[in-house]
Amino acid sequence: MEKTRKIKVLSIGIDHYAHDKISNLHAAVADAKKIKNFFTSALQVPKADFCQLHNEEATREAIIAKFRSHFQNLQPGDVAVFYYSGHGSTEPCSPAFVKVGLDNAGGKNEALVCHDSRINGTRNIADKELRLLISEVQHDSTGNHIPDIHFVCIFDCCHSGSMLRDSTIPTRIRLEQWEDRERSLDQYLEGQYQKMAKLHIPRADFILLAACSPEQSALENDEGGYFTTALIDFLEDSYNTKHYHSYAAFYSILREAIFQGTQHEQTPHLEYAGKVDPYDTFLQLQGKALATYPAIVQHDNQLKVNLGAIHGIVYEDVQQQEIPVYHISDLTLPVGSCRVRRVELEYTLIYNFEPDRRRFILADELNDQTVNKYYQDLRVGLCGNSLPLEIRGASDNTAVNKLVKQLRESPLILENSRAKYHLLFNEDNVVLEGTDHETILGFSNYTPACTNILTHLLAQINKWENIKTLTNTKSTRVNPDKMTLSFEYTNYQGEKRTFSNNAVADDERPIVIEYDPDYDSLPYSIKFSHTNVRPLYCYLVHLDRTFGMQQKHEKFTNFLVMREEVCLYDSYTNEDGLDISDSNIDEVEDTFVLIAAKDPLSIPYSLQQLGLEQLYGMTINGSEVMGGERSGQSEDAPARDLTEVNWAIRKITVRTVRKKS
Numbered sequence: 001m002e003k004t005r006k007i008k009v010l011s012i013g014i015d016h017y018a019h020d021k022i023s024n025l026h027a028a029v030a031d032a033k034k035i036k037n038f039f040t041s042a043l044q045v046p047k048a049d050f051c052q053l054h055n056e057e058a059t060r061e062a063i064i065a066k067f068r069s070h071f072q073n074l075q076p077g078d079v080a081v082f083y084y085s086g087h088g089s090t091e092p093c094s095p096a097f098v099k100v101g102l103d104n105a106g107g108k109n110e111a112l113v114c115h116d117s118r119i120n121g122t123r124n125i126a127d128k129e130l131r132l133l134i135s136e137v138q139h140d141s142t143g144n145h146i147p148d149i150h151f152v153c154i155f156d157c158c159h160s161g162s163m164l165r166d167s168t169i170p171t172r173i174r175l176e177q178w179e180d181r182e183r184s185l186d187q188y189l190e191g192q193y194q195k196m197a198k199l200h201i202p203r204a205d206f207i208l209l210a211a212c213s214p215e216q217s218a219l220e221n222d223e224g225g226y227f228t229t230a231l232i233d234f235l236e237d238s239y240n241t242k243h244y245h246s247y248a249a250f251y252s253i254l255r256e257a258i259f260q261g262t263q264h265e266q267t268p269h270l271e272y273a274g275k276v277d278p279y280d281t282f283l284q285l286q287g288k289a290l291a292t293y294p295a296i297v298q299h300d301n302q303l304k305v306n307l308g309a310i311h312g313i314v315y316e317d318v319q320q321q322e323i324p325v326y327h328i329s330d331l332t333l334p335v336g337s338c339r340v341r342r343v344e345l346e347y348t349l350i351y352n353f354e355p356d357r358r359r360f361i362l363a364d365e366l367n368d369q370t371v372n373k374y375y376q377d378l379r380v381g382l383c384g385n386s387l388p389l390e391i392r393g394a395s396d397n398t399a400v401n402k403l404v405k406q407l408r409e410s411p412l413i414l415e416n417s418r419a420k421y422h423l424l425f426n427e428d429n430v431v432l433e434g435t436d437h438e439t440i441l442g443f444s445n446y447t448p449a450c451t452n453i454l455t456h457l458l459a460q461i462n463k464w465e466n467i468k469t470l471t472n473t474k475s476t477r478v479n480p481d482k483m484t485l486s487f488e489y490t491n492y493q494g495e496k497r498t499f500s501n502n503a504v505a506d507d508e509r510p511i512v513i514e515y516d517p518d519y520d521s522l523p524y525s526i527k528f529s530h531t532n533v534r535p536l537y538c539y540l541v542h543l544d545r546t547f548g549m550q551q552k553h554e555k556f557t558n559f560l561v562m563r564e565e566v567c568l569y570d571s572y573t574n575e576d577g578l579d580i581s582d583s584n585i586d587e588v589e590d591t592f593v594l595i596a597a598k599d600p601l602s603i604p605y606s607l608q609q610l611g612l613e614q615l616y617g618m619t620i621n622g623s624e625v626m627g628g629e630r631s632g633q634s635e636d637a638p639a640r641d642l643t644e645v646n647w648a649i650r651k652i653t654v655r656t657v658r659k660k661s
Helices: 028-042 060-071 095-099 127-137 226-241 247-261 368-376 398-409 448-468 504-508
Strands: 007-013 050-054 079-085 088-092 108-112 150-156 206-210 219-221 269-273 296-299 302-305 323-327 336-343 348-351 378-380 387-394 413-415 421-426 429-433 439-444 483-490 496-501 511-515 524-530 537-543 549-551 566-570 587-597 619-621 647-658
Touching (some): 028 079, 050 060, 127 150, 296 368, 368 378, 387 398, 448 537, 448 587, 524 537, 524 587
Parallel strands (some): 007 050, 007 079, 079 150
Antiparallel strands (some): 206 269, 296 302, 302 348, 323 378, 483 496, 524 566
16 A cells, blocks of 8 residues: 655645735634644644744744754655745846846745844845745755655745736735846845855755736635635545545636635636656545546536647548546436537537436525535546557456456547557566557566556557647647757857747657767757737746656746747756766657747646656556555546647757767
């Protein structure tokens, strides 16, 4: 059985602020108490592992000190949760960050307002300071990164901007207007940025659930913040049913509930950085994995499925189908059916949906709340593109034969003897091979527990392949030939080499770089500019050889105007570069896929997944594999063809070749 992860929580709730120009709130502390009740009662987090600071206790100095002391000595496998409820704010960032390309001109720090903010010049806690703090607790005393620390930030506050609400509902805004004073580098967490030999944002692995998008305001009423109230409701429901969502699915449902509950004024936001997986189960909680089928949400009085074109749903493939609808209590017996009206970028609109609600809702309990809850428990039988796979071999092993039967019946796989990937089995041995029949992953002494690993890997490969070949031939609002994607690296002689793809035709030519194993990895950067009239949002997805995908451009919430050049990714500041770590291979290919859009993605984590990394090419002894599914990964859906008219795709392929001795 998988070991239960240890959970440590630091909870901050501030209603009362010392400065008379900062308005007080009424329900932030109440929200923090709800968080404590859930973690200590439902999840039984020990008191020693749950720490809270309220009102006068939550000064800047106290928050920073408690963050360090409470999260020190985190071990691999631990879960750390930092919760904040109170005022959020923004302020101009230091010009030093703009100068080296770590922020845009006019960029702002997003910040948490402390109880004593503004008193005697006391600063808020800026996002760049939180990044330093998270990085600190994810490194040991010698500076080595501690792997597998699951760090989650949950903020019920405003992050930037002010969109005042015109409503008769007694609602307050958790926004403290930013001070028109930029910070110098020495004013960021004991001057740590000023002390750096080269200014960079430190590595930190975390997932952030925020109450609202950067340009919106977080709202509260006398009962609490809308975000925290909805969050606790869903967490308690998941705990009671032992049906746990991944961050991806959980966020999609939570977003719609708050979006509707605040009359479209507030939309929660999910961000991530480093090696995290938004398809992991929330807080790594153990229980029954939810179905792979997507959930139903209500949006603008329409029913939608939280799966769209970017996840592999193609209108031409589903327009004539009668799609089954299931309740999570029984995923074998449909409670109704529906048809597809339209496939959007992130959603699929459905109609002709009349499920039998009487089986789950009593007549005297029928109201908007129970109906909404009922929809949240429904799943629509939609799935994306299938992975062509050759399946070949013979075995008397029961687990192997069950695997083969499962794959042949799964919508994930399209069996094809001429496929690019090959699953070969012989008695107790199973091997997954690639294009040139190289081993991707092998199993000896195959057991049922191996099936979870293998099916998850096949889903990863499917998604990776579809992102790599992603195209949008129907784009008319965004012209890909009006974009320039540049790759720059520094060779071993200290010379900077720049390659610019000025047109789509340039994307087909790989950039070849020589790697010398006697030296460090080669630092590189990727820059982007465009001459489209409309501003564009950019997502830069790195696909590595082990089927990992990482969204490299962390400032994807900022749009780019015409002729503005921006560095999407700089490997030096992220402490990585181009190399060949496996001494058995002489060539590695990395692909960078740029998705430029007129409108932002609300769920950019669809473009993220962890790869095999060091497991690539290895053979696993099945007798040593523990049982249990890898949580949340089964909800990972492949992407296919973007048919929206407001997207364009550009690519850079880098081929790193080992220097011959």
